[in-house]
Amino acid sequence: MQRASRLKRELQLLTTEPPPGITCWQNGNHINELRAQILGCANTPYEKGIFDLEVVVPERYPFEPPKMRFLTPIYHPNIDSAGRICLDVLRLPPKGAWRPSLNIAALLTSIQILMNEPNPDDPLMADISSEYKYNKQAFLKNARQWTEKYASQTTMPLEINEENHKSGTDLPKDSSVSQKRKGSNISGLSKKSRLET
Amino acid sequence: MESSDANNKGNINPSEAQRRSQLDRLDREEAFYHFVNNLSEEDYRLMRDNNLLGTPGEITEEELLRRLQQIKEGPPPQHVEDNRGAESTEDVSNGDSIIDWLNSVRQTGNTTRSGQRGNQSWRAVSRTNPNSGDFRFSLEINVNRNNGNPSTETEGEPSVEPPTGEDLENNQSDTETSRSASPPVLRQSSSPPVARQPDSEMSYAEELNEDISLQRGQRRSRSRSPEQRRTRARTDRSRSPLSPVSESPRRIHHNTSSQTPDVPLVGEAEGSSRTRQHMVIRQHAANSEMPTENTVLFSTSEARPVPQAAGSSETSGSAEPAAPGQRPPTIVLDLQVRRVRPGEYRQRDSIANRTRSRSQTPNNTVTYESERGGFRRTFSRSERAGVRTYVSTIRIPIRRILNTGLSETTSVAIQTMLRQIMTGFGELSYFMYSDSDADPGGSAPNPNVEMAEAQAGGGSGNSHSSHEGTEAGSGEAYEGSQEGGPTAGPRREGRNARGSVTFEESGSLPFLSLAQFFLLNEEDDDQPRGLTKEQIDNLAMRNFGESDALKTCSVCITEYTEGNKLRKLPCSHEYHVHCIDRWLSENSTCPICRRAVLASANRESVV
Numbered sequence A: 001m002q003r004a005s006r007l008k009r010e011l012q013l014l015t016t017e018p019p020p021g022i023t024c025w026q027n028g029n030h031i032n033e034l035r036a037q038i039l040g041c042a043n044t045p046y047e048k049g050i051f052d053l054e055v056v057v058p059e060r061y062p063f064e065p066p067k068m069r070f071l072t073p074i075y076h077p078n079i080d081s082a083g084r085i086c087l088d089v090l091r092l093p094p095k096g097a098w099r100p101s102l103n104i105a106a107l108l109t110s111i112q113i114l115m116n117e118p119n120p121d122d123p124l125m126a127d128i129s130s131e132y133k134y135n136k137q138a139f140l141k142n143a144r145q146w147t148e149k150y151a152s153q154t155t156m157p158l159e160i161n162e163e164n165h166k167s168g169t170d171l172p173k174d175s176s177v178s179q180k181r182k183g184s185n186i187s188g189l190s191k192k193s194r195l196e197t
Numbered sequence B: 001m002e003s004s005d006a007n008n009k010g011n012i013n014p015s016e017a018q019r020r021s022q023l024d025r026l027d028r029e030e031a032f033y034h035f036v037n038n039l040s041e042e043d044y045r046l047m048r049d050n051n052l053l054g055t056p057g058e059i060t061e062e063e064l065l066r067r068l069q070q071i072k073e074g075p076p077p078q079h080v081e082d083n084r085g086a087e088s089t090e091d092v093s094n095g096d097s098i099i100d101w102l103n104s105v106r107q108t109g110n111t112t113r114s115g116q117r118g119n120q121s122w123r124a125v126s127r128t129n130p131n132s133g134d135f136r137f138s139l140e141i142n143v144n145r146n147n148g149n150p151s152t153e154t155e156g157e158p159s160v161e162p163p164t165g166e167d168l169e170n171n172q173s174d175t176e177t178s179r180s181a182s183p184p185v186l187r188q189s190s191s192p193p194v195a196r197q198p199d200s201e202m203s204y205a206e207e208l209n210e211d212i213s214l215q216r217g218q219r220r221s222r223s224r225s226p227e228q229r230r231t232r233a234r235t236d237r238s239r240s241p242l243s244p245v246s247e248s249p250r251r252i253h254h255n256t257s258s259q260t261p262d263v264p265l266v267g268e269a270e271g272s273s274r275t276r277q278h279m280v281i282r283q284h285a286a287n288s289e290m291p292t293e294n295t296v297l298f299s300t301s302e303a304r305p306v307p308q309a310a311g312s313s314e315t316s317g318s319a320e321p322a323a324p325g326q327r328p329p330t331i332v333l334d335l336q337v338r339r340v341r342p343g344e345y346r347q348r349d350s351i352a353n354r355t356r357s358r359s360q361t362p363n364n365t366v367t368y369e370s371e372r373g374g375f376r377r378t379f380s381r382s383e384r385a386g387v388r389t390y391v392s393t394i395r396i397p398i399r400r401i402l403n404t405g406l407s408e409t410t411s412v413a414i415q416t417m418l419r420q421i422m423t424g425f426g427e428l429s430y431f432m433y434s435d436s437d438a439d440p441g442g443s444a445p446n447p448n449v450e451m452a453e454a455q456a457g458g459g460s461g462n463s464h465s466s467h468e469g470t471e472a473g474s475g476e477a478y479e480g481s482q483e484g485g486p487t488a489g490p491r492r493e494g495r496n497a498r499g500s501v502t503f504e505e506s507g508s509l510p511f512l513s514l515a516q517f518f519l520l521n522e523e524d525d526d527q528p529r530g531l532t533k534e535q536i537d538n539l540a541m542r543n544f545g546e547s548d549a550l551k552t553c554s555v556c557i558t559e560y561t562e563g564n565k566l567r568k569l570p571c572s573h574e575y576h577v578h579c580i581d582r583w584l585s586e587n588s589t590c591p592i593c594r595r596a597v598l599a600s601a602n603r604e605s606v607v
Helices: A003-016 A104-116 A126-134 A136-151 A160-167 A172-180 A184-196 B002-010 B013-038 B041-049 B061-073 B095-107 B150-154 B165-181 B213-219 B225-237 B249-254 B268-273 B305-318 B346-354 B399-403 B406-437 B475-494 B510-526 B533-537 B577-584
Strands: A022-026 A033-039 A050-056 A067-070 B090-094 B111-117 B120-129 B134-143 B201-210 B277-285 B330-340 B365-372 B375-384 B387-395 B540-543 B565-568 B574-576
Touching: A003 A022, A003 A104, A003 B013, A022 A104, A033 A104, A050 A104, A067 A104, A126 A136, B013 B061, B013 B577, B041 B061, B041 B533, B041 B577, B533 B577, B565 B577, B574 B577
Parallel strands: B090 B111, B277 B387
Antiparallel strands: A022 A033, A033 A050, A050 A067, B111 B120, B120 B134, B134 B330, B201 B277, B201 B330, B365 B375, B375 B387, B540 B565, B565 B574
16 A cells, blocks of 8 residues: 555645644554644634544555544534544545545544534434534533533643543533443543542 | 654664564555556556555565566466456465455456365456456366375276165265365366347356266266266366376276376366256346346256256266266356346246246256245256256346446446355255255265354354355265255345355365355445446556646655656546556545546446
8 A cells, every 4th residue: 555655745744734723643653543633613612622533544545544533522413422523534435535635634624624513414423413403502512511621631632631620520411421421531531530529 | 754753762672673664664665656657557457457566565676576577477377268358367376365356356357366275276267348247257166186095996886886875985985085185176267258248138147067976976876977977078178287186096997087187177168068067047137128127037958058968968978887986076156247138038038937847858857946035046957868957047136236337237246146156056055955865875974074154154144155065075065055055045135145064174165255255245335336447447548747747646645757657537637557546446436526437437426
């Protein structure tokens, strides 16, 4: 595959001219594992949040899309508790819309756009989706709370745990929601925050 | 890469090694591109079609060069007549790669593949005509036994001896011993391409030729001497270098073929004529006009006169009193997918349709017919001059295939066909089993045959397992497969077949892998379908010249350099040849604009 050489170029581009609000770097020295951060855009419930993503580049890249996953919990109709993202460009045709002329920067930008404009008609999280559709205020509130709780890191990524207990106490609803979620890292987080409260 | 460099600095030795290997790989990748760019178009195609290019970064440039030379110098496969120029190759490699090969076949082209595993050798050939959508796939498996074993001799001259239980047992043990003693050789061969007619109707004809004479011969050695003869005759005609001759001197005596005792392998050409089991699966696909999608095409013995006739004639010619030799079991699968003129088979069909279960005296033909949810299948057995021919005809609605467009035809068709083969085998064995049931000798229990459950065939209904009793060479094989047989039928609607495999070395049999292959691809229906190599080759290609504005291939994000070969899609987007070919082999749309590359693919690839 063209993976290695292409990745090299992509990383160069991502370093030199990253899309606004997006950073991406190699995770350790694993050539096929990247980490990315997306900043929540203004005027969205994710504003000021920093969302970490894991990017795994498959062997067959770019003929297969990279696998992207949120590491930071996010309250979003199209992103599930394990951080999986429901987005067409992340999947191969004919169901998906991935094509080799896309790249990691483009995907991250697409995800950023998805964050700004959820697609409740293709929901991954049914509850959140209906809330988004029929009770927007509640959705915005919850999303904002989650952002504060999990994504408002001022330090480095992956130290979310430290951030958690700041806001853990006053969010009873959140913790009940997070209890339902099954994503490994998230449930770990929520357990921890619950313990600490 | 600054960031990565920075990251890596902190890491110490183990990661250092890893990093170095990554760098090596990068170097090799660059070398790969360099190499590909310098290939002539012909060479490139040659290597691509033979899957010699591999994955960039995996092999060194020297290795690529070596492969290229090898393929150029290497003799083309003799038996494959290539209708479309030098695209067929013989790649003698490990039998394990049949899966890979199949995967590549799905993208089609003309390929030949053969391999050896233990005492089995296989050879597979596929041929595709992108224009008509015709497809032909054949697979031949040979199992070679050593005759050098003293035990082999147990099989006395059948003509002389009355068929006793002992005899049978002896034979069985014989088989076993020989098997264990010598590595079997599998071989696959191709058969001549079918006539292609650009018609609206698609019919799939599948012929399964399986030589099972061995088992039968053993079982009914008394009556069956002619069959054994045949084996010998075969030997003469086709010797493949693959299988060493290992026939016991004793036997050779008796055989006509003693002059050419060396190779007990069946040539492909002969494969058809020697068919013991003949399975014909035909799909009559209806176009929009044709409401008859579900109807069954029957090819009874009349429908397929050639193989039968050949078989019988051979038998008679080669029939000699003496030799009961073990004949190397050969399985020949022959798939043909082609278009048929509307009505071509109709008449015959309708006649055959009437036959519910009849017995024809002259041919000794028995026909069974069954219908299950859209599938109709017929079995007919005919016996002539001591040779039995089994014909199974299965008709499947092909609407789905038609709907998905020409470009998809092949891969879907292959899957269907192979599925049919596999399930068909189970059923055939069943059929034969019941047939042999009447034969007292046939029911002798054979300890030797292991019933191998298909690995793929877990409890779930989804699993396919292929069954071939062929190799076992003993009546017991059929017993084993009997279980599989009945189940295969009902499951067929779901396209799942479940059966038991009777190959002793089931694990090493390509067929099992085949079963797995289809299992794996069961959900493939929504997987992207690519273009065939021919379709890809039809796209415009040019060399990047100095005068061109600086451009970048959006697949590899590398700027074109002079001498690069570019392919231009109908939408005018250009890519490196090696980049876009790979994408198009699995997808049918332009990576930039997502427009369908093929007109025929338009329907499905609407964005």
